[in-house]
Amino acid sequence: MSSINNAIVSYQQKLAINRLGLWLFFASDAFMFGGLLVARFYLLGNKNLNLDQTLGLLVTSILLISSFFMNRAEVMVSEGNHKGFITSLVITILLGISFLVGVVGLEWGSAHFGPGDGAEGAVFYMMTGMHAFHVLTGIIFLSLVLRNGLNKKYTPEKHYAVEASANYWHFVDVVWIIYYPVLYLMGTI
Amino acid sequence: MTKLSPLKRGVVVFLILGVLTAIEYYLGVNDVPTILLWAIAIIKLLLVLQYFMHINRVINPNKGGHE
Numbered sequence: 289m290s291s292i293n294n295a296i297v298s299y300q301q302k303l304a305i306n307r308l309g310l311w312l313f314f315a316s317d318a319f320m321f322g323g324l325l326v327a328r329f330y331l332l333g334n335k336n337l338n339l340d341q342t343l344g345l346l347v348t349s350i351l352l353i354s355s356f357f358m359n360r361a362e363v364m365v366s367e368g369n370h371k372g373f374i375t376s377l378v379i380t381i382l383l384g385i386s387f388l389v390g391v392v393g394l395e396w397g398s399a400h401f402g403p404g405d406g407a408e409g410a411v412f413y414m415m416t417g418m419h420a421f422h423v424l425t426g427i428i429f430l431s432l433v434l435r436n437g438l439n440k441k442y443t444p445e446k447h448y449a450v451e452a453s454a455n456y457w458h459f460v461d462v463v464w465i466i467y468y469p470v471l472y473l474m475g476t477i
Numbered sequence: 478m479t480k481l482s483p484l485k486r487g488v489v490v491f492l493i494l495g496v497l498t499a500i501e502y503y504l505g506v507n508d509v510p511t512i513l514l515w516a517i518a519i520i521k522l523l524l525v526l527q528y529f530m531h532i533n534r535v536i537n538p539n540k541g542g543h544e
Contacts, residue, residue: 311535334511345502352498356491359529363483458529465521469514473505 303448310452314459317422321463324415328470331407336475339412340398344472347390348464354383355461358430362454365437368444377434380457384427392420415467422460429453490528497521 361376395416403413433453436442442450481489501517526532 307535311532341502341506345498348498349495352491352494355494355525355529356487359487359491360484363487366483455530458525462522462525462530465525466518469501469505469518473501473514474511476508 299446306448306452310455314455317459318463321418321466324411324418325466325470328411328415331411332475334475335408336473336477337408337412337471338400338477339472340395341472343390343395343398344468347387347395348468350383350387350390351461351464354380354387355458357383358454358457362447362450365442365447365450366444370437370440373442373450374434374437377430377437381427381430381434384423384430384457388420388423388427391416391423412471415471419460419463419467422463426453426457426460429456486528490524494521494524 357376357380361373361380364370364372364376396413399412401409401412403409430453433449436449497517497520501514501521504513504517
């Protein structure tokens with residue numbers, strides 16, 4: 289065991305291992321989201337869920353803008369711009385909360401079916417619910433990074449937690465990039 | 478794209494994603510073939526993987542924004 293510890297000597301090596309571990313997690317999580325995607329086509333085929341298109345576009349835009357600000361936060365911390373980093377991170381968190389309100393607070397309330405109303409309800413609430421859960425955990429993750437950021441624990445040289453939280457946030461965005469057309473745009477009513 | 482500063486690159490990628498989303502919405506509400514929506518979604522996905530998630534850092538661990 290000590291030989292393994294001795295082998296991992298540099299921060300660069302730890303960084304490479306941390307990155308690989310995070311991406312393995314993304315891969316495993318993608319299988320879960322992929323399973324739900326397959327279930328949507330298996331249960332509903334080419335049927336469109338007839339959801340509120342304006343609200344769908346709005347929440348998608350919010351998540352897209354949040355991804356931009358998360359990327360900006362990561363760039364800012366790597367350039368040593370503390371104020372820019374904190375500002376971008378706060379905007380990302382607020383946009384994430386807005387996305388949650390849009391999907392869980394508004395879309396769930398305006399959908400013309402409930403969670404128990406057959407395949408439509410099962411597919412829609414499971415897919416959006418599981419994604420919203422990831423958004424929620426992302427907000428918690430970003431809040432912890434924000435707290436550490438306010439305590440100036442990140443430097444341009446060492447800020448892997450910022451990179452990891454940014455990647456997690458972008459992963460959540462990637463899932464929605466696929467889920468948005470699948471839930472809102474594809475199929476016929 | 479690689480010659481741009483990271484901040485400008487982020488802006489460019491964001492604008493491309495925004496335009497693609499608008500096209501996607503327009504096509505979606507006008508009942509175009511599903512394959513087009515898939516194509517746009519995959520392009521968006523690849524852009525985020527490459528420029529926001531920096532997937533190259535996993536393939537090449539020596540790359541990265543910090544030492």
